[in-house]
Amino acid sequence: SAVISQKPSRDICQRGTSLTIQCQVDSQVTMMFWYRQQPGQSLTLIATANQGSEATYESGFVIDKFPISRPNLTFSTLTVSNMSPEDSSIYLCSVEPLSVAFFGQGTRLTVV
């Protein structure tokens, strides 16, 4: 298993600003995953973050809007840039040791 800590757990932000979400894992993992869950919707994969290389983004998500850092094998950050109310969602970090996914508790973001 894996224990994931996400910070912050929630935030209310002004439109046009940026928020950086941190994800810390209790063990070293090759890949870390970032998901978005819009209100009332299911989870959508934003990007996959590998240590030592650029993140791989899914269709509809771009690096300028969601820059990701992966400085080591236990930590990653996702930044939501130039926020608008449409970015109000839960953002979740995930890892998959041995092909089973474990998730953080998520960051509930409200943009006003």
Place this chain on the structure above:
Amino acid sequence: DAKTTQPPSMDCAEGRAANLPCNHSTISGNEYVYWYRQIHSQGPQYIIHGLKNNETNEMASLIITEDRKSSTLILPHATLRDTAVYYCIVRISGANSKLTFGKGITLSVRP
């Protein structure tokens, strides 16, 4: 990855077995069936997965039909804390396989 279809919702009485169905008629031979659940305002939680044999752990049982086109997640004695959205996902096991969430089935356990 193959797609899955689940009913949007179901309910069951506390203490009774909850049987959650999932159809995955286009599943490939090397794709596993995974179940996760998401309790309100929490991150998804892994429940169980299997390839073709039935599986059981401390949380649930997974019954996969012989043709692998459908499966059932069984919570043997549902409690109020089992009220959640349950996601059935099929995927290849391995680092390069994406985990794609559908809408899931909302299970409501009533007292």
